[in-house]
Amino acid sequence: xxxxxxxxxxxxxxxxxxxxxxxxxxxxxxxxxxxxxxxxxxxxxxxxxxxxxxxxxxxxxxxxxxxxxxxxxxxxxxxxxxxxxxxxxxxxxxxxxxxxxxxxxxxxxxxxxxxxxxxxxxxxxxxxxxxxxxxxxxxxxxxxxxxxxxxxxxxxxxxxxxxxxxxxxxxxxxxxxxxxxxxxxxxxxxxxxxxxxxxxxxxxxxxxxxxxxxxxxxxxxxxxxxxxxxxxxxxxxxxxxxxxxxxxxxxxxxxxxxxxxxxxxxxxxxxxxxxxxxxxxxxxxxxxxxxxxxxxxxxxxxxxxxx
Numbered sequence: 001x002x003x004x005x006x007x008x009x010x011x012x013x014x015x016x017x018x019x020x021x022x023x024x025x026x027x028x029x030x031x032x033x034x035x036x037x038x039x040x041x042x043x044x045x046x047x048x049x050x051x052x053x054x055x056x057x058x059x060x061x062x063x064x065x066x067x068x069x070x071x072x073x074x075x076x077x078x079x080x081x082x083x084x085x086x087x088x089x090x091x092x093x094x095x096x097x098x099x100x101x102x103x104x105x106x107x108x109x110x111x112x113x114x115x116x117x118x119x120x121x122x123x124x125x126x127x128x129x130x131x132x133x134x135x136x137x138x139x140x141x142x143x144x145x146x147x148x149x150x151x152x153x154x155x156x157x158x159x160x161x162x163x164x165x166x167x168x169x170x171x172x173x174x175x176x177x178x179x180x181x182x183x184x185x186x187x188x189x190x191x192x193x194x195x196x197x198x199x200x201x202x203x204x205x206x207x208x209x210x211x212x213x214x215x216x217x218x219x220x221x222x223x224x225x226x227x228x229x230x231x232x233x234x235x236x237x238x239x240x241x242x243x244x245x246x247x248x249x250x251x252x253x254x255x256x257x258x259x260x261x262x263x264x265x266x267x268x269x270x271x272x273x274x275x276x277x278x279x280x281x282x283x284x285x286x287x288x289x290x291x292x293x294x295x296x297x298x299x300x301x302x303x304x305x306x307x
Contacts, residue, residue: 034066036108036116036291039257042100042125043298046073046093048083050108053290065089066110073097074105098295100124106293118286118293123170123252127163130248130303132156156305158246162227164219171258173251174199175214176231179302181242192244199231208265216253216261247302257294259283 032055038048048071052064071083071091083091098104105119141150164170176197181190198213205221219227233246253261260283267280284290 032064034108034110034113034116034289034291036106036118036286036289036293038106038118038291038293040098040104040106040120040122040293040295041298042098042122043095044098045095046081046083046097048091048106048108048293049089050091050110051089063089068111070107070109072107072109074107075102077105080104098122100297104295108289114288116286116288116291118291120254120256120293120295122295123254123297124165125297125299126165126170126172126250126252128248128250128299128301129161129163130246130301131159131161132246132303132305156233158231158233158248158303160229160231160248160250162229162250164222164225164227169255170219171216171253171255172218172227173214173216173253173258173261173296174229175212175249175251176233177247177249178233178243179245179247181244194247197233197246204229204231208262210261210265211268216258218258243305245302245304247300250299250301252297252299254295256283256285256292257296260292260294 032052035051035053036048038046040046050066050069050071052066054061054063065088067085067089069085069091072079073081073083073093081093081097083093085091100122101124103119103121105117107115107117109115139150141148143149158176160174162172176199177194178197179192179194181192196213199209199215201209201215204215204217206215206217207221209215222228263280263283267282282290283292285292285294
């Protein structure tokens with residue numbers, strides 16, 4: 001038997017549970033945080049992306065680009081260049097402004113929202129040396145439903161030596177590409193094209209690897225002054241294509257860029273576990289908003305592969 005207090009509580013609960021009001025909540029783009037993303041490299045065009053951040057209640061994740069910002073590149077507190085707007089939130093300035101081992105600042109002023117600031121000390125380029133130790137060719141045939149084709153696999157080892165510049169901690173990214181020579185669709189012209197090589201980092205002292213095969217590591221993982229890494233590379237090409245060379249891109253990274261990519265990678269890996277994952281804070285260094293201003297120095301070298 002229900003007592004009076006218990007009965008009152010039950011009736012009140014039923015009454016309240018039947019009352020629900022949905023309130024639409026939406027932030028205008030001008031009320032959102034501003035994102036600035038710029039990676040400065042001595043061999044590239046100066047480029048910065050400016051946009052409003054998406055909100056969790058958005059029905060879509062279409063970007064809200066900002067096309068009326070004033071974006072300035074500064075050196076020693078003096079304006080070096082004003083970046084011009086192109087499209088999709090991109091602001092650019094001509095190539096050749098960025099120098100190695102030099103600190104730069106980026107100021108982004110959005111009307112009615114103030115100025116966002118970021119800075120980066122551009123690293124030095126690092127010398128590298130490449131050597132290959134050829135292993136063997138493996139040939140096999142297969143049928144694609146129309147004809148029998150011959151394919152081959154080239155197994156060889158690439159040795160990369162990095163001349164680590166100084167005693168301070170340095171951050172690196174390596175990407176490997178293969179340069180193939182092949183006939184075009186009409187078989188009358190030979191063209192060269194590049195394709196990514198996935199680096200198997202299972203036996204390498206690296207910090208993390210991106211899905212496209214680029215590896216990230218720091219020099220504290222190595223005892224010696226010169227960093228030596230060896231990669232076992234397997235290349236599969238068709239009978240009408242020839243492997244000409246292997247090209248290595250070594251990027252010397254600012255600490256902020258390295259930490260940003262590491263946090264980004266951790267966040268992407270967490271998506272596969274659904275809601276049961278620890279939240280990841282994306283590394284940022286922009287004052288007055290969110291985002292990244294970072295620097296890289298890129299060294300490119302290649303080695304001819306002789307079958």
